[in-house]
Amino acid sequence: MTTPLDLKGLQSLLWNFAGHRTVTTAAKCGILSRLARSPATVNTISEDLELAPEACDKVVRALVALGVLEYDEPIFRLAPDLEPLFNQGPDDLAPFLEHSHRMYENWGENLETWLRTGTWPRRERQSKEVQNFGKAMRGVGVRTAKTVVDHIDLEGVRSMLDIGGSLGHWAQAVCEKAPGVSATVFDIEETAAAGRELYRGTEFEGRISFSGGDYLSDDLGKGYDLALIANVLHQELAEQASELIRRTAKALAPGGRLCVVDFRIDSDRCGPELGTLFAIHMRDFGDTWTEADIGSWMTDAGLSSIERTDVGPTRWIITGHKR
Ligand SMILES: C[S@@+](CC[C@H](N)C(=O)[O-])C[C@H]1O[C@@H](n2cnc3c(N)ncnc32)[C@H](O)[C@@H]1O
Incomplete structure (x- = not known):
């Protein structure tokens, strides 16, 4: 409340x-x-x-x-x-602060017009911006991932698919916690290439691989014990979000589980604060999805025993199981 x-x-x-x-x-x-x-x-x-x-x-x-x-x-x-946090290495938080700066600049310029007219100009990210976005997501996500992964059941997991996994920080958090796991990170070509480069010569090189493509149309592979969709569903509209869950569920082995990690939002969409503000940030191309939305897409995808785990006041994991 x-x-x-x-x-x-x-x-x-x-x-x-x-x-x-x-x-x-x-x-x-x-x-x-x-x-x-x-x-x-x-x-x-x-x-x-x-x-x-x-x-x-x-x-x-x-x-x-x-x-x-x-x-x-x-x-x-x-x-x-x-x-x-500001150590200038691959986990530096500074790129995220710069991302946050640009994000609110964009709000300052466009929120009023959007509110009055429903229009908020959108343009595709240029190559440099894709790189900066990847660094920003890693900078903010690398520590969150470690905390959230503690709430994911990794029992029996040997292979993992990380959808929209950016520069591999979520996959790394899982691999650090469960030494027997190998991960495939699926992201757009440019980010996948940057991820490959980042892990070259590191202890994770043989365990974290990167696949480039479009998660709504390209092959996601099959036979995974765990699939993760972290902070990705909110950038899709309902039809695409539901399709992404369907395609990801298909890539699971029988007995596998799909974990959606995202911002929490109440069923009346009036809280928590972060989830509601994020819904504005996603304006007309995405949303902060409710537990009922995500659960129904999982059910449609053939997943069952759907459960919700709250991680702090702003985030949750919704898990569905493939029989
Ligand atoms: C908000 S970021 C989340 C990154 C990471 N999962 C995290 O939580 O830090 C969304 C990711 O989805 C990727 N993405 C967006 N559209 C995609 C598509 N059609 N196919 C594959 N990846 C996509 C972006 O490149 C980006 O890395």
Whole structure:
């Protein structure tokens, strides 16, 4: 149940947007990555990153107030828990903050028009944007995957298919937890190629393979013990989402299970907050699907014993079994 806001709560909500923009802009301008390398004064930060010193001074102080930085005069440092997240390796969170920045820029520009006219321009991602999106999904997903996978029953699982599996972070989380599992990550050609490259020469090279194609029309393989559709159904309309579940269920071996991981939404679609906001983000090309929607598509696909596991307040796993 959501607690209704009072005026103070409303004011704080309105300022959330400024807080969001301050954090994502600081990330975009390199402040978080710079401080992850070493603590620094405002002068050093602004010199290193070629930022306006007075503006940089106000921004870093606001970041202290927001809890992103710590201040020990005259030195600013990243909050200890955040420091390892901005390590510039393949799991760096900075690309996700930049993605978040672009996403709300898009909201700022288009939400009102969409609300008035139902129109929100959409264009295909260019190659560079596909790459950035993959890095952003990995940056935010690599840690979530580890937590969520703890709630998935991996008993008897030897092979796994990860639909729309991006750069392989979910497959990796499963492989780390269950050493006998081999995973196939299915994603668009360009992302699959980037995933292959990322894992080349790593301990997972022989266990995580990448298949490129369109999950709605290309062959998904067969005989898998586990299939995962994580954060993918919400980007499809009902007809395609149902078709994707049908095709994925077909790729399972008898006794296999399909896990859909996605944002939770109540049956009246009025909560939780993240699920409802995400439904806006998906506007007219996707949605945050209810348990009843996903369950009925699984039933249509011949899956049974459908169960729901909540993972924290915002996410769930809906699992169906193939007999
Ligand atoms: C929101 S991301 C989710 C990535 C990953 N599962 C995660 O949770 O981090 C959706 C993924 O679906 C992939 N995708 C979108 N349309 C696809 C299609 N028609 N065929 C294959 N993959 C697709 C995208 O490239 C992207 O990697």
